[in-house]
Amino acid sequence: MPTKEESEQKKQEEGRESLPATAHSEHTMSARRTAVVVGGSSGIGRETALKLLSKGYRVFNVSRTPFKGDRIKSFSADAALEGEIARAVKSVGEEAGAIDLFVYSAGFSMAAPIEYARSGDYRYLFEVNYFGAVEALRAAAPFLKRRGGRAILVGSLGGDMPIPYDSFYSSSKAALSMLAREADMELRPHGVRVSALLPAGTATDFTYNRRVYSEEESLSYSPSVKKASAALANMEQGGMSPSLVAEAVLKLASKRNPPPVSAVSGKYNFLRYVNKMLPERVTDWFVRKKFNQR
Numbered sequence: 001m002p003t004k005e006e007s008e009q010k011k012q013e014e015g016r017e018s019l020p021a022t023a024h025s026e027h028t029m030s031a032r033r034t035a036v037v038v039g040g041s042s043g044i045g046r047e048t049a050l051k052l053l054s055k056g057y058r059v060f061n062v063s064r065t066p067f068k069g070d071r072i073k074s075f076s077a078d079a080a081l082e083g084e085i086a087r088a089v090k091s092v093g094e095e096a097g098a099i100d101l102f103v104y105s106a107g108f109s110m111a112a113p114i115e116y117a118r119s120g121d122y123r124y125l126f127e128v129n130y131f132g133a134v135e136a137l138r139a140a141a142p143f144l145k146r147r148g149g150r151a152i153l154v155g156s157l158g159g160d161m162p163i164p165y166d167s168f169y170s171s172s173k174a175a176l177s178m179l180a181r182e183a184d185m186e187l188r189p190h191g192v193r194v195s196a197l198l199p200a201g202t203a204t205d206f207t208y209n210r211r212v213y214s215e216e217e218s219l220s221y222s223p224s225v226k227k228a229s230a231a232l233a234n235m236e237q238g239g240m241s242p243s244l245v246a247e248a249v250l251k252l253a254s255k256r257n258p259p260p261v262s263a264v265s266g267k268y269n270f271l272r273y274v275n276k277m278l279p280e281r282v283t284d285w286f287v288r289k290k291f292n293q294r
Contacts (some may be wrong), residue, residue: 015236032095036089038062038079038136039106040072043204043250044154047246049101055250060092062136063106079106079132080124086139093143102140102151102251104133109169110211111220111229121211122168130179137183141192150253153180154245155196155261157268161275161283164228164291165221173198181260195252196261200268201232201239227292240264 035052039045040061041090049072059068062085066074077088093099108128110121120283133153144151158166159173180196187194212229215222247265263269288294 024069025111032056033100034057034058034060034098035091035101035103036060036062036099036140037103037105038085038089038132039104039154041065041074043069043206043263044202044242044245045103045105046247047104047242051102051243051250052244057101058096060096062088062092063253067073079136081128082127082131083135085132086135087140089136093140096143097135098146098149099140099143100147100149102137102144102149103154103249104136104152105154106132107154107206108211108235109166109206109209109226110213111165111232112168112211112213113165113218113225114167115220116213116217116221117190118169125168126172129169130175133176133179137179137194141187145190146193151180151183151187151192152249152252152260153177153194153196154249155180155198156283157198157263159198160272162287164287164293165225166228166232177261184260193258194260195258197245197248197252198261198263198268198272199245199248200264201235201237201241202242203237203239204242207233224293231291 022064022112033056033117034051035057037045037049037059040059041063043064045061045198046067049059049067051063059072060215061072061074062077063074064076064078066076071235074086077084080087106128108125110117110125113120135152137151138152143149153176155176156169157171158170161170165187177196177198180194184194210229213225218225245264246281252258263272
């Protein structure tokens with residue numbers, strides 16, 4: 001039998017989730033709500049920041065490079081340097097008073113064989129993709145709780161299935177999805193919901209900023225690394241637009257009861273479902289063929 005406290009908590013949660021859609025939409029999308037986008041100076045983050053501006057949000061960017069334009073205030077921080085991103089997010093929260101929507105869109109990718117990957121490279125990747133998200137979310141939490149805000153961590157379908165020679169990126173994005181699920185459980189009683197949004201290949205400069213190991217660095221793996229990274233680049237540049245991903249961020253932020261992890265569209269949610277149903281060796285075979293691997 002549930003205790004009295006557990007019963008009261010359940011009633012509160014049901015009350016929040018039973019709000020009329022219009023009321024919730026007004027709560028999340030009303031003018032001058034505050035949004036923080038980490039990695040908002042380029043790619044998906046920039047498109048998300050612009051979409052939020054169009055919805056009346058007061059938007060702050062946290063990144064190494066400032067947002068181009070005077071409509072968004074930028075706070076400089078490097079996600080790979082411990083403490084920097086937490087201080088920047090805290091500064092935003094103190095200036096704004098509360099955070100209604102927090103989006104983590106910083107990311108780094110590298111194509112390298114596990115055997116020869118440098119420790120400094122893959123540790124840097126995890127600092128940006130995962131530990132930076134942990135620090136930023138921890139710093140945002142007190143300000144999100146003030147108005148029952150939302151947090152969205154931009155992951156990747158690469159966190160659901162492997163990408164040849166992009167193993168550290170896929171591993172970091174898998175960790176990010178689990179972080180979202182865990183954080184959603186912890187912050188839900190405080191009125192805050194956390195979700196991971198998983199785009200497929202997206203046409204941004206992220207493709208050209210990928211660290212691809214050279215022939216001298218990859219040694220015997222070099223031909224396979226080249227094939228895999230070329231196939232991935234083609235998928236990304238022929239894939240979805242960052243504007244579509246940004247729309248999915250806003251749609252997810254407006255849901256009364258958002259899923260902890262979801263893809264950008266129904267097509268890719270179905271792909272996630274199929275991937276879970278099939279044996280790993282079947283999906284791995286498909287991935288090898290897709291990326292021109294033996």
